[in-house]
Amino acid sequence: MNITIVGTGYVGLVTGTTLAELGNSVYCVDIDEKKVEGMKNGVVPIYEPNLEEMFLRNIQAERLFFTTNLKEALDKSEVIYLALPTPPGEDGSADLSYVLKVAADIGEMMTEYKVIVNKSTVPVGTADRVTEVISSKTKIRFDVVSNPEFLREGLAVEDSMNPARVVVGSSSEKAKDIMAKIYQPFTNIGIPIIFMDEKSSELTKYASNSFLAVKITFMNEIANYCEKVGADVDKVRLGMGSDDRIGHRFLFPGIGYGGSCFPKDVKALIKSGQDENFNFQILEATENVNVSQKVILISEIEKYFGGNLEGKTIAVWGLAFKANTDDIREASSLDNIRLLLEKGAKVIAYDSIAERNVQKVIGDKIQYAKSMYEAVENADALFIATEWPEFKNPNFSLMAKKMKNKVIFDGRNMYPLEIPQQNGFYYKSIGRKTIHN
Template structure:
């Protein structure tokens, strides 16, 4: 099937590439000419394991191409995916849909035969209806359907999530549109992947509900971690104890500095805003947002406390800047709050991240970016782990101690939470929830 994907950001590029891996003929469109030219050269603007090779393979096979010309991409396309950004709108937390509606307007100008316009971007409930009205002002109703096909991609594992998903959610109001969606995802039949067909509005709600629920689990375990610190409990054992209950599960029960990234912060705020607008307040989700926003400052306070109550004039080594490992995404990363807070308290910051330093340099001022983990530790008064990259899980702590002025380890991801290694190496160790 011929597919057009509008937007070559994280969702659009991964989705378009994976559809081409399925065997579909995919053209990805973006207004950024420099990005398109770079993609044509095989230069990938994001870090996602396996994506570069998959783009190269499908480009060479002729199934994947890139252009700034939407008209070219739409020729013969049976499906047009809208995969543009929906950032939080300043002031009210709503998703900013200007790019979604602009894409829909342009798509309408190039539809000549029946096409399913599919929102892959995360959009509030009711967006599909607005797009339908917008297209209907330009086109005969027989020429299009509008569907919702939310993505559930974890950064760092996005290809696996697309190729072997838990489920596919397809919101469509006509059988004709459902047939197109079935054909798009037909290669998943071999794995018996469940495809849940709903109406558009239900699919739109499912995306927000899923992210809000996972974010709730994170904020919940972080509050339990605070309780454990006060009463002598161990949050990792608590998480294991409740996670073994199949009704709860063990995912997203890792205490730490709070959630970040492009989805959870934005989507929880948007769900709260939409709920307020409709007169159905989301009190639980609102609390999740509030807990997460205060969490990052609490982690900075934890570092200060571990340093004896003051970091003024002290050198702090920070390992990990991205919001999670296996990505270069800095959006809403806890480091963007923790580091400035420590700087405001008088600390000098040295930092290292395997993939995120280029972007971090645009977002953090006054930070010395280092060549490797041990480079950050030279003459440091404390070592702080913010992101749980695998290479930080087996640090040579004896070497680390020899490089540092003061052997203080603040482990905000509990990488060494059940290990005696820091203590054996002479470190004053501080974890989360213990």
């Protein structure tokens, strides 16, 4: 099938490449000329493991194309996916201006039947709004389908090639048939395609992300309580997770959830509720707990240094909002770095993948190290903000030699307690006993 993808960010580019891999001809459209030019020359604009090989293979096979010209792509395709940003507005609501603008453009440009598939995360009722906008521009028949995306950054290729499920919201039999054809390679290997109405599909996305955010936040509160009563959250987590009604996944406590989705989508669902005079109490609590959880270690760092961080050098390992991505949107590292700087500390950070993006927002307010060991040179303490695999088994003896103090604040519970203990480190993590050297 010939398919257009509008927006080539994390979702659009991965979806486009996956659909090309499944044999379709895919035309990727973006307004960012530099990005399009780069992609035409084989440059993947984001860091996403395993994407480049598939991307290059499909360009080579002439199934994956890039353009800034929406009309040109539209004319070649029956199905148009929208993978456009829906950032939070001032009041937390999802900003639909990108989606509605492209909908209007499609309405003006289309000359025959099209299926418009919305992959962006959008509030309930958006399919109706997109339909209204396109209808105001054309008399030609079209269908709007809701097809939310559930991929995780860092695992996007794996998630897209082997999704847990595909959700399709549509009230048109014709559009449903077309979507069933596109996803037939998945049905073939037992991946369920769950058809429903547009509104339920739109809400499934927010409900899934919000549920996971609540699950993480619940564990963060259990972790904080563990510290009060002397329990160990790692043990509690294993005990709870072994019940398959609960499961082990998304029970890892830490310095809060970040990224481009959970914070934004929890806020947007709260706002959508308010618009209907509905109070999402559990989500409001989740949002509030997460804001304080992100910087929960700062007061511990201050306490350790007698309430004064002026002139202290804090090494930060990890800047991305989680491992295996270059994305720093709503990353906990940034909240912590800002607070450390406000309190007069000097920050030297290491993250070889996300550094480039952090340079753009924080610039030279902090120093950047070329290696994890260079970062800790003469540091008064190390703060671990992202669970990159290379931090999993560090050379503690080397760190001990380089650091001014053997002190670690670990926002990701990277080490079993006996490891820093055996190496003589002070070690403060989340929901576990503090190791004093």
